[in-house]
Amino acid sequence: QKEVEQNSGPLSVPEGAIASLNCTYSDRGSQSFFWYRQYSGKSPELIMSIYSNGDKEDGRFTAQLNKASQYVSLLIRDSQPSDSATYLCAVTESGGSNYKLTFGKGTLLTVNP
């Protein structure tokens, strides 16, 4: 059973701080990794993708991947109240099912003004 683990939270940070969201996965052959943001009652929205070890930055967001440790993280700098949402980590399955995403349950982030 392929699994993606995330702390459910809630993670509470003050406005302007760095929010750090973490994710571990069990499928060692996974090749593609995604972070989705989901506001309550809305659709998951893709905010970051990462495919190779290291860091990938996009605006205030940085995704970090360590395949040896089977660990992926998302850093949000200068957190804003509008960043308050559930963040979902998703990982593609290895082998012939690499179109299929396995999701974590999500981490609820609250940014306090």
Add this chain to the structure above:
Amino acid sequence: EAGVTQFPSHSVIEKGQTVTLRCDPISGHDNLYWYRRVMGKEIKFLLHFVKESKQDESGMPNNRFLAERTGGTYSTLKVQPAELEDSGVYFCASSQEWNYGYTFGSGTRLTVV
């Protein structure tokens, strides 16, 4: 560009009834996926279409679920007869290529009573 459209947004039906969910993907997206989130669980894969062909339906819970994709455009997911455990949010997603992340629809919240 129009996003992925799902309807209805909410459906409440009685156990034993039939419900049909519809998904209109982004125009030109050959890949269409159905996922489901039941209460307290993570989002889980149901099936994947490439154009009008079912590529993988390994996540379909049982034969009460039937998905179709007419002419490679919109897709329907029928549940017949519905059971209480079918309650959850059903998400549709589409992509041009599988490995660049999906665009999700806003989901259909199905409640079976």
